[in-house]
Amino acid sequence: MPTYWSIASASFRQYSTYRMATAAGVFTNTIFGFIRASILFAAITTAGGELSGYTIAQAATYVWLGQALLAPIEAFGTREVSQRVHQGEVAVDLLRPASFLGLYYAQKLGRSAFLLLGRGIPPLVIGALVTGLALPEDPLSYLLGAFSLLAAITLAFLADMMVNLAAFWLIETRGLTVVYTAVMNLLSGFLIPILWFPDWLLGIARATPFPSMIQTPIDTLSGRITPLEALPLLGVQAGWVLVLAVAAHLMLRLGVRSMEVQGG
Amino acid sequence: MNTPQQITPDQHAPEPSEPLEPALELSGLRRDYVVRAPVPGSRRRRRQVVRAVDDISLSIRPGEAVGFVGANGAGKSTTIKMMTGILTPTGGSLRVLGREPVAERKQLAREIGVVFGQRSQLWWDLPLRDSYTILGAMHRLTDRQRDARLERLVDGLDLGAFLGRPVRQLSLGQRMRGEVAAALLHSPQLVVLDEPTIGLDMVSKEGLRRFLREDRAERGTTLFLTTHDMNDVERLCDRIVVVNSGTVAYDGPLDSFRAHLGAPRELVVDLAEPAAALSLPGSAETAAVEADGIRHRIRFSGAELTVPALLSAIGAQVEVRDLSLTEPAIEDLVREIYGRSGLA
Numbered sequence: 001m002p003t004y005w006s007i008a009s010a011s012f013r014q015y016s017t018y019r020m021a022t023a024a025g026v027f028t029n030t031i032f033g034f035i036r037a038s039i040l041f042a043a044i045t046t047a048g049g050e051l052s053g054y055t056i057a058q059a060a061t062y063v064w065l066g067q068a069l070l071a072p073i074e075a076f077g078t079r080e081v082s083q084r085v086h087q088g089e090v091a092v093d094l095l096r097p098a099s100f101l102g103l104y105y106a107q108k109l110g111r112s113a114f115l116l117l118g119r120g121i122p123p124l125v126i127g128a129l130v131t132g133l134a135l136p137e138d139p140l141s142y143l144l145g146a147f148s149l150l151a152a153i154t155l156a157f158l159a160d161m162m163v164n165l166a167a168f169w170l171i172e173t174r175g176l177t178v179v180y181t182a183v184m185n186l187l188s189g190f191l192i193p194i195l196w197f198p199d200w201l202l203g204i205a206r207a208t209p210f211p212s213m214i215q216t217p218i219d220t221l222s223g224r225i226t227p228l229e230a231l232p233l234l235g236v237q238a239g240w241v242l243v244l245a246v247a248a249h250l251m252l253r254l255g256v257r258s259m260e261v262q263g264g
Numbered sequence: 265m266n267t268p269q270q271i272t273p274d275q276h277a278p279e280p281s282e283p284l285e286p287a288l289e290l291s292g293l294r295r296d297y298v299v300r301a302p303v304p305g306s307r308r309r310r311r312q313v314v315r316a317v318d319d320i321s322l323s324i325r326p327g328e329a330v331g332f333v334g335a336n337g338a339g340k341s342t343t344i345k346m347m348t349g350i351l352t353p354t355g356g357s358l359r360v361l362g363r364e365p366v367a368e369r370k371q372l373a374r375e376i377g378v379v380f381g382q383r384s385q386l387w388w389d390l391p392l393r394d395s396y397t398i399l400g401a402m403h404r405l406t407d408r409q410r411d412a413r414l415e416r417l418v419d420g421l422d423l424g425a426f427l428g429r430p431v432r433q434l435s436l437g438q439r440m441r442g443e444v445a446a447a448l449l450h451s452p453q454l455v456v457l458d459e460p461t462i463g464l465d466m467v468s469k470e471g472l473r474r475f476l477r478e479d480r481a482e483r484g485t486t487l488f489l490t491t492h493d494m495n496d497v498e499r500l501c502d503r504i505v506v507v508n509s510g511t512v513a514y515d516g517p518l519d520s521f522r523a524h525l526g527a528p529r530e531l532v533v534d535l536a537e538p539a540a541a542l543s544l545p546g547s548a549e550t551a552a553v554e555a556d557g558i559r560h561r562i563r564f565s566g567a568e569l570t571v572p573a574l575l576s577a578i579g580a581q582v583e584v585r586d587l588s589l590t591e592p593a594i595e596d597l598v599r600e601i602y603g604r605s606g607l608a
Contacts (some may be wrong), residue, residue, distance in 0.1 A: 002401040010387065010394045079368055091350045092385045097373040098402050260352045263297050263342075 003098050004106035011110030025071060026122045033067040033123050037131055049119035052195045061222040064127030066190055069214060072112040073156045075190060077181045081164035082173045100252060108157045127157030136223020139260040144230045145221035151237035152217045155209055158244035189215030209240035285362055287454055287486040288324040292356035293317055295342050316342040318510035331488035331497030334507035340490045344458050348378055361454055362391035374403060377447035381459035383448050386431045392442050393427045396449055419446040420475040437468035440447045448479060457489045461496055473499045506598055530590045536583040545577045
């Protein structure tokens with residue numbers, strides 16, 4: 001455990017030194033927040049003040065929470081592990097007396113913790129000041145929201161890790177990353193709430209872990225759903241964490257096996 | 265000592281062999297790679313088996329320091345990958361500190377220290393010091409143990425000035441010293457160094473070697489080293505294993521390796537006055553006389569003749585104005601080995 005703690009805290013400190021990058025990220029997130037909010041507001045106003053359960057205030061909350069989660073979830077994917085696999089650096093990771101996935105998860109948690117504070121909070125505050133936010137009345141929503149957020153970050157980590165681990169078999173994983181992030185951004189409910197999807201697409205989305213990565217934590221944190229309604233969704237998140245953890249673990253085992261057998 | 269090949273360690277053991285389990289035991293180790301080579305004029309690729317390591321057997325006692333040398337593609341890296349458990353042997357067997365490397369990779373990682381000269385085990389974006397905090401936790405060192413060991417490493421490898429700097433900002437020499445410290449932090453019984461001095465300047469190389477010698481003298485570690493620099497082997501190892509095309513071409517103590525080859529060291533003397541061929545002691549011989557008798561190139565074997573003895577013999581005949589001494593490069597010696605065993 002001290003190993004993972006030391007990695008997570010080092011990773012947190014590392015990101016906290018990138019002040020310019022953080023400021024630039026906050027700026028971009030905020031600008032895109034305004035663009036997305038104005039599009040949703042226009043849609044809701046045209047629909048007569050409410051669209052599939054979203055009022056203006058709820059849409060604003062949805063947008064700003066989404067912008068806040070973008071960085072800690074790393075919705076645009078990472079490439080570190082796939083590059084290490086391709087360059088053979090993964091051998092160094094495997095020669096460490098610690099769990100490979102554990103090391104990267106600890107690193108991710110440290111990074112996400114910083115990104116949540118440094119990149120997540122500022123756009124939320126700006127949004128609250130400019131467009132206003134609809135915040136939950138039940139304090140339990142915040143507690144469940146925190147769990148939901150942790151589960152979402154874990155899921156995004158596992159899915160992204162699987163895309164990266166494909167590098168054991170593919171010479172180039174960039175295309176896969178692009179496809180993955182496109183699908184993820186849509187089906188997770190980041191671009192528009194999944195309730196706005198046509199039924200068939202909503203059905204598809206709900207059969208994937210993607211809504212658990214963004215839609216669920218946003219709905220829980222914003223109080224759009226009550227804590228009682230959130231509980232089963234948290235259960236779904238937990239189920240997906242289990243499934244993806246097993247899948248990522250198997251994928252790593254197979255990848256390492258093929259490296260051991262075929263040579264890196 | 266006229267049969268160079270496959271001198272077993274027992275024959276040259278400096279002390280009576282102890283009943284210790286070997287630190288490293290490779291027997292009949294083989295490794296094939298399957299390569300898919302394009303066939304000209306066809307879209308199909310032909311499956312081709314390349315044998316990178318072909319029947320290597322080695323037994324290394326605890327505390328031995330072995331230089332594992334050979335040309336590029338001789339099978340050195342493949343052997344190290346198998347030793348550290350990231351590559352499965354195609355045939356034969358190996359035990360490292362009594363363990364099966366692939367099956368027990370994680371446990372083994374606690375007991376060995378590895379430096380890959382071409383790869384980094386430090387956390388690139390973090391201050392160097394943080395890497396040691398993480399590694400200390402990974403190896404389950406107490407803060408006390410870690411700090412004590414780190415103090416020794418910082419001192420011996422002169423890391424103090426840049427401990428707080430992110431690894432990506434370090435110079436190659438600084439980073440290599442940092443890598444070595446990372447590999448030695450948990451005081452491993454076996455240290456595997458894969459080209460630890462590659463790309464370093466003379467001063468950095470020497471500093472690194474000095475510390476590796478000291479640390480080994482203090483802790484009696486087993487050392488397994490691959491390098492292209494004969495000086496690494498000479499300063500750090502007492503046994504040399506030469507590999508060529510995946511097989512062991514020579515295995516024996518370093519000094520007899522030299523002696524066996526006649527190891528031509530070359531002394532170049534510039535004389536104050538031109539002179540014809542000098543009379544030289546022992547097996548020393550004049551290889552060439554240049555610049556109208558001013559410059560003499562003298563070949564001799566380091567094992568039987570010391571430089572001062574040779575110099576005083578020359579000094580008795582002529583006045584020496586300048587001199588230089590060249591050591592045979594590892595590539596030259598290895599080439600000679602290959603030449604003798606008809607492998608070149």
